[in-house]
Amino acid sequence: MSIWALIYTRVQWGALFVAGFGDRSANYPLREVWTHHTVMTHLSPNATVAQEMAEMRRIERVGQDRFGRGISYNFVIFPSGRIYMGLGASRIGAHTGGRNSISLSVAFAGNYETNRPTTAALATYELLLRDFHKEGIVAAPRTNGGHRDAPGHSSNACAGRHLQAELPGVNTRASRPAVTTAAPAAPKPAASKPVAKPAAAPPGSYADRTGWPERPVVQRINDQLWEDNAYESTKFALVEALRRAGYGTDSVTAWGRLQQISRWLRGRHNLRGPETQVEIWKRFQTYLKSVNRYAGAIDGIPGPITVRGIFGWLNDIRSAYL
Incomplete structure (x- = not known):
């Protein structure tokens, strides 16, 4: 299954702000992929979609308050293994200073200095790297490392010691042929409580x-x-x-x-x-x-x-x- 079939869209989780600072798809394939953690609420692997969507809106608000262009990351992965579109692959975010226009950012929701990443979340990351490489979005099916590994960011603790320790294994597995049993289940509509729709479109908008x-x-x-x-x-x-x-x-x-x-x-x-x-x-x-x-x-x-x-x-x- 393609990673695109698993990604919850911006409209599904209710994005309210503009997506980043512009388009950089002319730079494909991107030669850098940086891994982050949000250091915000660390949800359970059994969290509901509604809880994750609410957390996405909180992550977006933090990015908006800090940088004024919506959520900072291109994609966000939760302990459940579900993945959400932050800015999307083609948009420039505010995540890795000096590298934003030439790199993809993938954030793990939560704190990985104190928590270990789940197998489901890591499998989703590996699928993203593998598929994005096949599609020509990134140059190689690998992450360059955590935020701390980016040039000029050595004093940064991101992506947390436990997630950081898993990244070599992520790169090894992402370079192998896909294993169909490792991918998380595709997004499905909530069986009970419907997720609220995003706010009404501004008058005169598309x-x-x-x-x-x-x-x-x-x-x-x-x-x-x-x-x-x-x-x-x-x-x-x-x-x-x-x-x-x-x-x-x-x-x-x-x-x-x-x-x-x-x-x-x-x-x-x-x-x-x-x-x-x-x-x-x-x-x-x-x-x-x-x-x-x-x-x-x-x-x-x-x-x-x-x-x-x-x-x-x-x-x-x-x-x-x-």
């Missing part, structure tokens, strides 16, 4: 301009997605889907939105190529075909067949954002 994902987008066969007469709720649903997945943009231009698609394709699906409009659309069509939502030619022209594929794909992924 989320405010579409009913997606609360209701499916409507298919209109002849609409062209980026032309002036495009079906607005679908256009903004696409922008909002990618923003919530961690690939946001402040641009409201067609080219800005296309660059947002390009970052997502590079960061999550390892589809690369020239940054021309036609080539970006070709890569998006290739992706839609891979999920059985496009049967047309890979021609880089966002015509009606491509748009219908986007409509279907957006509705397919609604559950990830509800």
Whole structure:
């Protein structure tokens, strides 16, 4: 199972603040991966998803108060073995001074100076390193060490002595072929108490301009997605889907939105190529075909067949954002 199938998204845990300081996916593969611990509440391996999501919001608040750009880390792993998207792989955080734009940060939630990491949490980290290497996000399936090992940070105690001691073993296991029994269970909806939805979208935002994902987008066969007469709720649903997945943009231009698609394709699906409009659309069509939502030619022209594929794909992924 891919690590992406296990990651709880920002919208699922209720992120409230902007995701970091900008995009750095053009720097893939990243050559550094630094391991941290949050030194905050150390939850039990039997903690509920709701408890972990509440802790994610507390971790985000600390980052916002300190640095003003939301949560500091790219990903956070809990003792249960569950993993949450902090900023996402492509976003620059505030975690390892002097290395933030060139490195990925993975934080273990809790205090690992006094607690030992669980087997489930370590297995999740190994899966992330292995899969991110396969996708070209990081250069090698290994962590460079704890925060204390980063240049200029030797006086730092992070990532805690117990977690620090496990990192050589993490690197050894991450370099081996995947072991299917080691991966934690995929995220599932809570069986009893539903997790509260994030706060309502600000007026005038992309989320405010579409009913997606609360209701499916409507298919209109002849609409062209980026032309002036495009079906607005679908256009903004696409922008909002990618923003919530961690690939946001402040641009409201067609080219800005296309660059947002390009970052997502590079960061999550390892589809690369020239940054021309036609080539970006070709890569998006290739992706839609891979999920059985496009049967047309890979021609880089966002015509009606491509748009219908986007409509279907957006509705397919609604559950990830509800």
